Amino acid sequence: MRQAWWKEAVVYQVYTRSFKDSNGDGIGDLGGVLEKLDYIADLGVGIIWLNPIYRSPNDDNGYDISDYRQIMNEFGTMRLFDELLAAVHSRGMRLIMDLVVNHTSDEHEWFRRSRSSKESEFRDYYIWHPGKEGGLPNNWRSFFEGPAWELDPATGEYYLHLFSRRQPDLNWENERVRSEVRDIIRFWLEKGVDGFRMDVINLLSKAPGLPDGTDFSSLTGHDQFANGPRISEYMRFVKDSMSGYDVMTVGETTLADLETIAGYVNPEHGTVDMAINFEQVSLDRGQGVFDPIPLDLRAFKESFASWQRRLDGRGWNCLYLSNHDQPRQVSRFGEDGPNRSISAKTLATLLHTLQGTPFIMQGEEIGMTNVAFGGIDEYRDVATLNYYRERVAAGEDPAAILPRIHACSRDNARTPVQWSAEPYAGFGSAEPWIGVNPDYTTVNVESELADPDSVLQYYRRLIALRKEHPVIVYGDFSELTDQEIPVFAFERRLDATVLTTVLNLSTTDAVAVVPEEEDRRLLLASYADFEPRGSRIPLRPWEAAVWISES
Ligand code: GLC
Ligand code: CA
Numbered sequence: 001m002r003q004a005w006w007k008e009a010v011v012y013q014v015y016t017r018s019f020k021d022s023n024g025d026g027i028g029d030l031g032g033v034l035e036k037l038d039y040i041a042d043l044g045v046g047i048i049w050l051n052p053i054y055r056s057p058n059d060d061n062g063y064d065i066s067d068y069r070q071i072m073n074e075f076g077t078m079r080l081f082d083e084l085l086a087a088v089h090s091r092g093m094r095l096i097m098d099l100v101v102n103h104t105s106d107e108h109e110w111f112r113r114s115r116s117s118k119e120s121e122f123r124d125y126y127i128w129h130p131g132k133e134g135g136l137p138n139n140w141r142s143f144f145e146g147p148a149w150e151l152d153p154a155t156g157e158y159y160l161h162l163f164s165r166r167q168p169d170l171n172w173e174n175e176r177v178r179s180e181v182r183d184i185i186r187f188w189l190e191k192g193v194d195g196f197r198m199d200v201i202n203l204l205s206k207a208p209g210l211p212d213g214t215d216f217s218s219l220t221g222h223d224q225f226a227n228g229p230r231i232s233e234y235m236r237f238v239k240d241s242m243s244g245y246d247v248m249t250v251g252e253t254t255l256a257d258l259e260t261i262a263g264y265v266n267p268e269h270g271t272v273d274m275a276i277n278f279e280q281v282s283l284d285r286g287q288g289v290f291d292p293i294p295l296d297l298r299a300f301k302e303s304f305a306s307w308q309r310r311l312d313g314r315g316w317n318c319l320y321l322s323n324h325d326q327p328r329q330v331s332r333f334g335e336d337g338p339n340r341s342i343s344a345k346t347l348a349t350l351l352h353t354l355q356g357t358p359f360i361m362q363g364e365e366i367g368m369t370n371v372a373f374g375g376i377d378e379y380r381d382v383a384t385l386n387y388y389r390e391r392v393a394a395g396e397d398p399a400a401i402l403p404r405i406h407a408c409s410r411d412n413a414r415t416p417v418q419w420s421a422e423p424y425a426g427f428g429s430a431e432p433w434i435g436v437n438p439d440y441t442t443v444n445v446e447s448e449l450a451d452p453d454s455v456l457q458y459y460r461r462l463i464a465l466r467k468e469h470p471v472i473v474y475g476d477f478s479e480l481t482d483q484e485i486p487v488f489a490f491e492r493r494l495d496a497t498v499l500t501t502v503l504n505l506s507t508t509d510a511v512a513v514v515p516e517e518e519d520r521r522l523l524l525a526s527y528a529d530f531e532p533r534g535s536r537i538p539l540r541p542w543e544a545a546v547w548i549s550e551s
Contacts, residue, residue, distance in 0.1 A: 001313060005094070006195070006273060008473050009046025010352070010463050016053055016075055016326045017061055018414050019362055020292055021428025028077035028416070028427070033172045034084050036419075036430035037118050040443070041091040042377065043365060044463035048088060049197050052326055055082070057107050059381050061414075062098075063199065064105035068184045085192055091487065094194035096248060096435045099471045101181045101238075102200045103167040103443040111168050122175045126159035128273070129210065134464050140221030145386040148221060160210075160468040162203060162225060172204045172234050179381060182241040195248035198272070202253045202264070205230040218288035219255075226255035235264065235271035250318055251275045258310055265315035267545045274318040274357060279303050279332050281326055283406075290387050290406045297505055301488045302332075306354055308477040308490075316384075317356025321347060322364050327412040329361075333371035339444075339542055345526040346503055346544040352462040352503040353546055355477050355492065360459070363417050366448045367455040371415050371437040372406040380434045418444040453528065461524055469523070469548065471497045480514060487512045487539065499523075500532075501546050504539035510539045515547045 020032025205228030334343025
């Protein structure tokens with residue numbers, strides 16, 4: 001298997017707005033990232049992914065960019081960014097940016113000019129359409145509720161927005177749009193960034209003629225705008241724009257199945273190094289992202305296993321259960337109560353011993369949990385607010401909507417990082433832009449650092465193991481099948497080395513069945529007194545263990 005730095009490293013995701021406020025305005029900023037850079041480096045991670053930090057009116061917290069070559073006012077200056085990049089590099093880490101080029105902000109200069117008149121030279125930078133029979137151009141729906149079209153009074157035409165109405169979609173068929181994107185990519189590469197996480201990259205190509213979607217769902221139209229006819233060409237264009245630089249690319253690919261993604265990440269003819277897939281994080285969702293349903297553990301294990309098998313030697317996995325768009329993994333796939341810490345360790349063991357690059361969402365490493373704000377006025381996320389408004393308009397009782405928001409809102413992941421038990425969790429000196437999770441008095445970095453048995457210390461050990469044992473990075477994958485439902489067990493093999501992981505993904509006792517091996521050396525376990533003996537291994541609730549044997 002081809003070696004690469006982005007296979008060997010762990011990625012740490014920084015959502016700057018919620019990370020650390022250095023100047024007392026309640027908003028996390030680049031100064032805060034600099035302040036806590038040693039904390040990140042001490043975790044042992046090799047790559048930092050920064051969510052968008054570009055100039056933005058923040059309708060969608062930076063995913064609505066008004067200037068790709070400026071830093072968001074609240075976050076700091078370009079000088080500070082340059083300083084941060086140098087500081088990251090001097091600690092032996094790399095930094096990747098979020099590239100958001102499916103859409104811009106409605107305040108971007110291109111859109112201001114585009115909307116001003118049908119004759120504007122920027123008109124075709126976006127997707128404009130007259131109404132059809134006095135109504136919308138087609139039946140596509142937005143990811144953030146409601147139709148994907150907005151009527152613009154200035155010219156009487158509609159523009160397409162797959163996300164909020166303040167995020168108009170760029171027209172990738174326009175060659176000038178493509179070359180603008182190439183220039184933006186070169187601008188950041190010349191600064192020295194080490195790659196990009198590419199936002200909704202497989203939505204760039206819309207079906208010609210913008211035909212109606214053929215299914216009627218919360219996302220009607222997805223068959224016409226996801227993985228469209230020119231998508232490979234556009235993704236290749238993005239890739240080629242980076243040629244000559246040693247970079248890593250990770251595509252966010254929503255609405256794409258295993259086969260589609262296997263094509264995108266194919267080492268010979270693919271266009272990205274790895275892709276964020278949505279299969280595992282959709283298993284506990286029914287109709288849309290605000291419809292929680294119970295997780296089928298068997299399907300959960302099978303999903304991980306099938307991606308492992310399919311991409312082994314033929315692609316590379318992006319391993320995650322959390323990010324800024326998903327609720328906190330411990331609350332969702334583990335437990336919040338007395339088993340919080342043990343279940344957080346077990347989920348981490350899963351993600352860090354499969355084949356692929358693990359992604360840690362800030363706060364995950366201390367086992368941060370979901371928040372349940374008392375009222376809708378405490379929520380900030382545009383998707384959450386739109387959903388609430390839409391359900392209320394449809395006549396639903398507000399009290400019935402809130403529990404779904406508690407379980408599913410993206411704001412669960414966006415509460416301030418809990419640095420200490422001090423006011424505002426040590427995030428800053430002023431009231432933060434979004435409420436702090438009340439559990440900060442017990443769940444915080446300071447107390448995790450002081451406790452040798454904490455989730456944080458466990459993450460550090462897991463990350464360190466990756467550097468000591470190439471089998472964790474490059475070993476192949478085989479599932480140890482025929483386990484009880486809550487048990488997930490697998491082997492990774494590199495030459496004569498076998499790494500074995502056993503996980504109890506539940507709160508009931510279970511038994512793992514593993515092959516007899518002579519010389520097992522325990523590397524890590526979620527319970528300190530675990531002993532890897534025999535072929536039938538009893539597992540306590542959320543017990544996880546990793547051992548190695550060399551034959
Ligand atoms: C991606 C981002 C999400 C954003 C959306 C629109 O899914 O991760 O946060 O809202 O794209 O840019
Ligand atoms: Ca600030």
